[in-house]
Amino acid sequence: MIPPSSSPLHPLIRKLESIATLTDDEKQAVTSLPARSRTLEPRQEIVRDGDRPSQCCLLVEGWLYRSKTLGDGKRQILALHVPGDMPDLHSLHLPVLDHTLATLTRAIVAFIPHENMHELVTAHPGIAAALWRDTLIDAAIFREWITGLGRRDARARIAHLFCEMYVKLHAVGLAADQCCEFPLTQAEMSDALGLSTVHVNRTVQELRAEQLISWSGRSLQILDWTGLVAAGEFDPTYLHVQKRAAS
Amino acid sequence: MIPPSSSPLHPLIRKLESIATLTDDEKQAVTSLPARSRTLEPRQEIVRDGDRPSQCCLLVEGWLYRSKTLGDGKRQILALHVPGDMPDLHSLHLPVLDHTLATLTRAIVAFIPHENMHELVTAHPGIAAALWRDTLIDAAIFREWITGLGRRDARARIAHLFCEMYVKLHAVGLAADQCCEFPLTQAEMSDALGLSTVHVNRTVQELRAEQLISWSGRSLQILDWTGLVAAGEFDPTYLHVQKRAAS
DNA sequence: CGGACAATTGATCTACCTCAAAATTGGTGG
DNA sequence: CCACCAATTTTGAGGTAGATCAATTGTCCG
Numbered sequence: 001m002i003p004p005s006s007s008p009l010h011p012l013i014r015k016l017e018s019i020a021t022l023t024d025d026e027k028q029a030v031t032s033l034p035a036r037s038r039t040l041e042p043r044q045e046i047v048r049d050g051d052r053p054s055q056c057c058l059l060v061e062g063w064l065y066r067s068k069t070l071g072d073g074k075r076q077i078l079a080l081h082v083p084g085d086m087p088d089l090h091s092l093h094l095p096v097l098d099h100t101l102a103t104l105t106r107a108i109v110a111f112i113p114h115e116n117m118h119e120l121v122t123a124h125p126g127i128a129a130a131l132w133r134d135t136l137i138d139a140a141i142f143r144e145w146i147t148g149l150g151r152r153d154a155r156a157r158i159a160h161l162f163c164e165m166y167v168k169l170h171a172v173g174l175a176a177d178q179c180c181e182f183p184l185t186q187a188e189m190s191d192a193l194g195l196s197t198v199h200v201n202r203t204v205q206e207l208r209a210e211q212l213i214s215w216s217g218r219s220l221q222i223l224d225w226t227g228l229v230a231a232g233e234f235d236p237t238y239l240h241v242q243k244r245a246a247s
Numbered sequence: 248m249i250p251p252s253s254s255p256l257h258p259l260i261r262k263l264e265s266i267a268t269l270t271d272d273e274k275q276a277v278t279s280l281p282a283r284s285r286t287l288e289p290r291q292e293i294v295r296d297g298d299r300p301s302q303c304c305l306l307v308e309g310w311l312y313r314s315k316t317l318g319d320g321k322r323q324i325l326a327l328h329v330p331g332d333m334p335d336l337h338s339l340h341l342p343v344l345d346h347t348l349a350t351l352t353r354a355i356v357a358f359i360p361h362e363n364m365h366e367l368v369t370a371h372p373g374i375a376a377a378l379w380r381d382t383l384i385d386a387a388i389f390r391e392w393i394t395g396l397g398r399r400d401a402r403a404r405i406a407h408l409f410c411e412m413y414v415k416l417h418a419v420g421l422a423a424d425q426c427c428e429f430p431l432t433q434a435e436m437s438d439a440l441g442l443s444t445v446h447v448n449r450t451v452q453e454l455r456a457e458q459l460i461s462w463s464g465r466s467l468q469i470l471d472w473t474g475l476v477a478a479g480e481f482d483p484t485y486l487h488v489q490k491r492a493a494s
Numbered sequence: 495c496g497g498a499c500a501a502t503t504g505a506t507c508t509a510c511c512t513c514a515a516a517a518t519t520g521g522t523g524g
Numbered sequence: 525c526c527a528c529c530a531a532t533t534t535t536g537a538g539g540t541a542g543a544t545c546a547a548t549t550g551t552c553c554g
Contacts, residue, residue, distance in 0.1 A: 050484075068394045071480055076397040078390045090387075093380040098387055098485040125369065132379050133340040139382065140337075140345055142389035143325045147315045149396035150323040150441030154510075185532065194397030196511055201534060217520090233318055237297075238345040401542070432500060446542050448502060464551095495554105502549070511540075518533065524526090 008037045008060045008110040011172070015084025018171045019137065019242050020130035029124050033117075035110035045102045046088075046109065053091045055111045059083050062107025063183055067191065068099045077192035079141065080104070080165065080184075084172045089135055092117055105183045105218075133240075140238045149194045152233070154203045157193045159232030162213060164239070166222060171241045182220035207231070255284045255307045255357040258419070262331025265418045266384060266489050267377035276371050280364075282357035292349045293335075293356065300338045302358045306330050309354025310430055314438065315346045324439035326388065327351070327412065327431075331419045336382055339364055352430045352465075380487075387485045396441045399480070401450045404440045406479030409460060411486070413469060418488045429467035454478070 009031050016022055016030070037060065040046070047053050049068065057064075064081040078099055081087045087101050092114055103109075121128035141164070148157045165182060169175035184192070190200040207213050212228045214221040222228055256278050263269055263277070282305065287293065294300050296315065304311075311328040325346055328334045334348050339361055350356075368375035388411070395404045412429060416422035431439070437447040454460050459475045461468040469475055 066390075068390070070394070070398055074398040076394040078393055090383045093376060094383050094387065094487050096484065096487075098487075099390060122372065128375070129340060132382070135379070135383060135386065136337045136341050139386040139389055140341065142386055142393060143313075143315070143346060146325055146389060146392050146396060147317070147323040149393060150438075151317055151321040186534095187532080191397075197533085198512080198535090199510055202510095205534085237343065240341050240343075240345075433502095434500080443543050444500095445502085445544080449542095452502085497554095498552095500549100500551080503547085505545090507542105507544075509541100509543085512538085514536090516533100516535075519531085520529100521531100522527100522529085524528105 007031065008035050008058070008108070009033060011060050011084040012058050012086070014172055016127075016130050016134075018084075019133055019240065020126075021242075022130070023126065026124050026127050029120060029127065033112050033120065035112050037108060037110045040103045040107050040109060042103055042105050042107075045100055047091075047097055047101050049097055049100045051097045052095050053088060053097065053114075055113045056086055056092060056117055057088050057101065058110040058112060059085050059087065060108040060110055063104040063181070064101060064107060064109075065104050065188070065192075066099050066101050075191045076194065077188065078145075079138070080192065082165070082169055082172065082174065086131075086134070089131060104188065137240050140240060144238045154193070154195055154199055155206060156232050157195070158189070158200065158203055159207060159212065159228050160234050161189070161193065161232075162215075162220065162222065163228055163232050163234035163236075166220070167236050167239055167241065171239070178222040178225060180220055181218055182215060183218035254278065255282050255305070255355070256280060258307050258331040259305050259333070261419055263374075263377050263381075265331075266380055266487065267373075268489075269377070270373065273371050273374050276367060276374065280359050280367065282359050284355060284357045287350045287354050287356060289350055289352050289354075292347055294338075294344055294348050296344055296347045298344045299342050300335060300344065300361075302360045303333055303339060303364055304335050304348065305357040305359060306332050306334065307355040307357055310351040310428070311348060311354060311356075312351050312435070312439075313346050313348050322438045323441065324435065325392075326385070327439065329412070329416055329419065329421065333378075333381070336378060337385075351435065384487050387487060391485045401440070401442055401446055402453060403479050404442070405436070405447065405450055406454060406459065406475050407481050408436070408440065408479075409462075409467060409469065410475055410479050410481035410483075413467070414483050414486055414488065418486070425469040425472060427467055428465055429462060430465035 013027055013030055035058065046057055059081050061083055064087055066078045066087055067075055068078060069075045091097060121131065148160055152160065166175055166180055169180045174180065186200045187197045190197045212224045212231060214223055260274055260277055284307065293304055306328050308330055311334055313325045313334055314322055315325060316322045338344060368378065395407055413422055413427050416427045421427065433447045434444045437444045459471045459478060461470055
């Protein structure tokens with residue numbers, strides 16, 4: 001019943017299984033969703049602040065981010081997304097977007113019409129609950145970011161972000177052995193953490209000097225998980241991961 | 248079919264009508280929810296970080312807040328709640344709480360067992376959608392707070408918060424003529440905005456000197472809405488208010 | 495009237511910002 | 525395979541919004 005990993009819907013199944021338990025029937029229903037796949041280049045907008053999308057976006061491969069831009073051009077990154085995420089699932093119930101969704105890396109995304117999503121959740125309350133749960137986890141991550149931006153210093157914020165992304169990737173089988181992708185530039189990282197690029201640079205060097213991480217190019221290695229967790233005061237409870245997905 | 252305003256469930260109906268359209272049948276179903284009301288004193292915890300609540304809390308009167316506390320005792324307020332809100336609705340799908348819910352003022356809250364909420368959303372998909380939508384608006388507010396904490400200065404953050412609470416209260420009929428309750432202390436405000444109390448104090452005085460607001464005790468008057476909106480770069484889109492509720 | 499809490503003020507300090515330039519890196523075409 | 529370009533990362537040198545510490549002054553109640 002599990003679709004071949006070549007199906008663009010496989011990452012969604014994997015993701016849903018990391019946060020809920022699905023029956024075979026439900027898996028089947030997800031698999032038969034009509035999805036139109038596209039490959040997008042890095043740093044390309046998918047849907048923009050103010051848009052009224054008529055479809056949802058499922059990230060199959062690569063990373064996406066969501067952001068708001070202020071009047072003076074300052075930008076705040078609100079969330080980072082990895083394969084399996086549906087970053088604009090909320091558009092199902094909030095017709096007008098209040099922020100922009102874009103690619104960070106080259107990415108494969110699958111578009112599913114709202115209509116079909118509505119049918120899916122109507123016919124399968126279990127899936128509706130799982131998707132609702134997913135949006136609630138999203139909100140829990142927002143709360144953690146609020147806490148970091150409001151009350152943590154630069155070092156803790158950066159360490160915390162590394163921990164968070166490692167756990168998120170691990171939950172969907174995309175990280176192991178303390179290694180994972182981390183394809184942000186320091187400028188993007190500063191927009192996510194409410195810092196300047198200069199300060200991010202200096203603080204990342206600090207973490208490297210402390211032998212907590214090794215990060216170059218797009219690959220991150222966590223050298224001292226315990227130390228990094230302590231530096232970021234990281235407690236994964238808020239991610240509400242149910243279990244590690246089979247790859 | 249509308250319950251008398253003395254019913255503890257009236258604020259919930261009013262709130263849901265401010266974000267969605269309910270049929271009489273759905274209103275009836277909400278009204279017949281079993282709710283146990285209690286009056287709580289100011290600054291009293293309702294559910295704590297780590298708890299596994301078995302009921303949801305509906306705020307009938309007064310203000311609540313949600314917060315996280317860090318290791319060193321620093322506190323971040325994550326959200327402010329006004330009558331009609333169900334601040335821990337997410338516990339329906341995320342069993343363990345990742346933050347604390349407490350009263351800001353003396354408050355009346357009604358508790359509804361998860362069991363009955365589950366029955367309600369199973370029997371009434373329209374209500375399920377409205378509640379889901381409500382949690383999504385919650386998340387949209389979190390995103391706006393992230394933006395403020397990350398990229399706005401103290402003056403803009405404070406102005407923005409005044410605007411946000413005025414609009415939220417207005418949507419449920421609890422504000423008019425540029426006047427509303429604002430029962431936070433400056434210390435609580437600083438915990439919400441990621442600032443120190445001293446700096447909040449000085450910046451509020453600035454806004455008063457600019458004749459944008461008048462705020463003393465628990466009552467706020469907005470003297471210059473346009474000016475305050477400009478100071479906070481406030482755009483209410485993210486609140487996704489559908490229409491003003493009848494009081 | 496007194497006590498507790500909240501608001502206000504003053505003085506000093508610092509984490510982080512801004513501006514600007516230099517050094518690296520990775521990708522590309524010849 | 526190398527030279528070159530553009531995008532990143534890194535370094536240096538000030539500057540500042542906002543923090544911290546420590547009183548002092550309201551203000552609201554019982």
